[in-house]
Amino acid sequence: MPASKTPIYTAFAANLLIATTKLVAAFFTGSSAMVSEGIHSLVDTSNEVLLLLGIKQSQKPADATRPFGYGKELYFWSFVVSLLFFALGGGFSIYEGIEHLMHPEEVKNPIWNYAVLGIAFVFDGISFITALKEFNRQRGSMSFWRAIHVSKDPSTFVVLFEDAADVIGILIAFTGILLGQLLHNPYIDGIASIMIGVLLTVVAILLVRESRSLLMGESADPDELKQVTNIASEHNDVEQVAQCLSMYLAPEEIILVLKMHFREGISSEQLAGSIETVRRNIQEQYPHYKQLFIEPVKV
Numbered sequence: 013m014p015a016s017k018t019p020i021y022t023a024f025a026a027n028l029l030i031a032t033t034k035l036v037a038a039f040f041t042g043s044s045a046m047v048s049e050g051i052h053s054l055v056d057t058s059n060e061v062l063l064l065l066g067i068k069q070s071q072k073p074a075d076a077t078r079p080f081g082y083g084k085e086l087y088f089w090s091f092v093v094s095l096l097f098f099a100l101g102g103g104f105s106i107y108e109g110i111e112h113l114m115h116p117e118e119v120k121n122p123i124w125n126y127a128v129l130g131i132a133f134v135f136d137g138i139s140f141i142t143a144l145k146e147f148n149r150q151r152g153s154m155s156f157w158r159a160i161h162v163s164k165d166p167s168t169f170v171v172l173f174e175d176a177a178d179v180i181g182i183l184i185a186f187t188g189i190l191l192g193q194l195l196h197n198p199y200i201d202g203i204a205s206i207m208i209g210v211l212l213t214v215v216a217i218l219l220v221r222e223s224r225s226l227l228m229g230e231s232a233d234p235d236e237l238k239q240v241t242n243i244a245s246e247h248n249d250v251e252q253v254a255q256c257l258s259m260y261l262a263p264e265e266i267i268l269v270l271k272m273h274f275r276e277g278i279s280s281e282q283l284a285g286s287i288e289t290v291r292r293n294i295q296e297q298y299p300h301y302k303q304l305f306i307e308p309v310k311v
Contacts, residue, residue: 017064017067017167018142018146019139019142019143019146019168019171019172019175020060020063020064020067020167020171021060022138022139022142022143023056023060023139023142023143023171023174023175024057024060024061024064026135026136026138026139027053027054027056027057027060027136027139027178028053028057029135030053030128030131030132030135030136030178031050031053031054031056031057033128033131033132034046034049034050034053034128034132035047035050035054036128037050037124037125037127037128038050040124041122041124041125042117042118043122043125043185043189043201044108044109044111044112044117044201044202044204044205046125046128046129046185046189047108047205048104048105048108048109048181048185048204048205048208048209049129049132049181049182049185049208051100051101051104051105051108052101052105052177052178052181052208052212053132053178055096055097055100055101056101056174056178058096059093059096059097059170059174060171062089062092062093062096063086063089063090063093063166063167063170063171065089066085066086066087066088066089066090066167067086067167069082069085069086069089070082070083070084070085070086070262072085080261080267080303081261081262081265083260083261083262083263083265084227084261084262086166086167086262086263087166087223087226087227087262088227090166090167090170090219090223090226090227091220091223091224091227093170093219093223094170094216094219094220094223095216095220097174097212097215097216097219098212098213098216098217098220101209101212101213101216102209102210102211102212102213102216103209103213104209105205105206105208105209105212106205106206106209106210106213107209108205108209109202109203109204109205109206109207109208109209110202110206111202112198112199112201112202112205113199113202113203113206116198116199116201116202117198118196118198122189122190122193125185125186125189126186126189126190129182129185129186129189132178132182133179133182133183133186136175136178136179136182137179139171139175139178140172140175140176140178140179143168143171143172143175144172144175146168147159147168147169147172150163150165150168151163160222161222162233163222164226164230164260164262164263165263166219166222166223166226169219169222170219170223173215173218173219174215176215177211177212177215180211181208181211181212184204184207184208184211185204185205185208187204188200188201188203188204188205188207189201189204192204226260229259229260230259230260231257231258231259231260232258232259232260232266232268232301236298237256237258239297239298240256240268240270240294240298240301241253241256243290243293243294243297244270244272244290244293244294244306246293247286247289247290247293248275249274249275249278249282249283249286250272250273250274250275250286250290251272251273251274251275252272252273253270253271253272253273254271254272254273254309255269255270255271256268256269256270256271257269257270257271258301261303264300265300265302265303266300266301266302266303267301267302267303267304267305268294268301268303268304268305269305269306269307270290270304270305270306270307271307271309272290272306272307272308272309273308273309273310274286274308283308287306287308290306291304291306
């Protein structure tokens with residue numbers, strides 16, 4: 013089922029507002045965890061822009077330069093987003109935390125941090141719920157982790173993981189600031205920043221793995237390919253489907269190559285007609301096989 017852009021727009025608006033308020037609060041309070049959270053939200057904001065760019069680029073029509081279209085633009089930009097999440101989000105947060113441990117500083121006016129984190133939790137929570145509802149709509153009855161693994165639309169699960177990391181990161185930052193204040197221990201704030209960085213790094217590794225797999229080219233679902241083979245085999249002129257090769261070009265576009273044995277003695281005109289009939293029968297039931305090539309082979 014095609015994905016909606018609503019979770020991306022929701023996440024963009026929430027992250028832009030939250031990043032501004034977090035960084036302002038960090039300026040007045042000197043909190044390392046709040047700086048990490050501000051950087052985290054800025055990275056998330058840029059990620060949403062890149063995802064929207066990827067979606068727009070992937071919808072460009074095929075031309076002489078890209079005869080199979082621009083569908084993989086979405087996979088490329090999703091991979092870039094995953095790397096940014098790792099390098100900018102996780103790396104900067106860990107660096108900021110280590111810097112704070114080396115030069116500890118008492119958090120000033122922590123009420124600012126509590127207020128901003130409370131606002132951020134509400135907006136990020138709304139964004140997360142929006143992304144989760146969209147993801148649940150697409151996965152149907154499939155289990156959560158299975159749906160993540162088989163999903164061919166990174167724009168949905170990237171936003172979902174980002175928003176989940178946002179909510180967890182806010183809770184870590186809040187706990188670090190509160191414990192640091194209660195125990196009068198500025199080191200706890202730095203530790204919280206490092207924990208946020210580790211969280212972002214773990215999420216980034218998951219996103220990089222899934223995005224890389226899509227970018228390299230994943231095959232269609234084996235059960236669906238079996239159904240496609242059955243449709244082709246039902247034609248009277250087809251003796252056997254020798255090979256079925258497929259690869260996702262975009263979430264709703266697959267390239268399919270069928271190597272088939274046709275019955276002996278068939279004329280070239282009959283062969284051409286049979287190939288066209290098989291192609292039409294498959295595309296009527298599975299329209300996402302937009303690039304479908306049938307190659308007659310000998311036994």
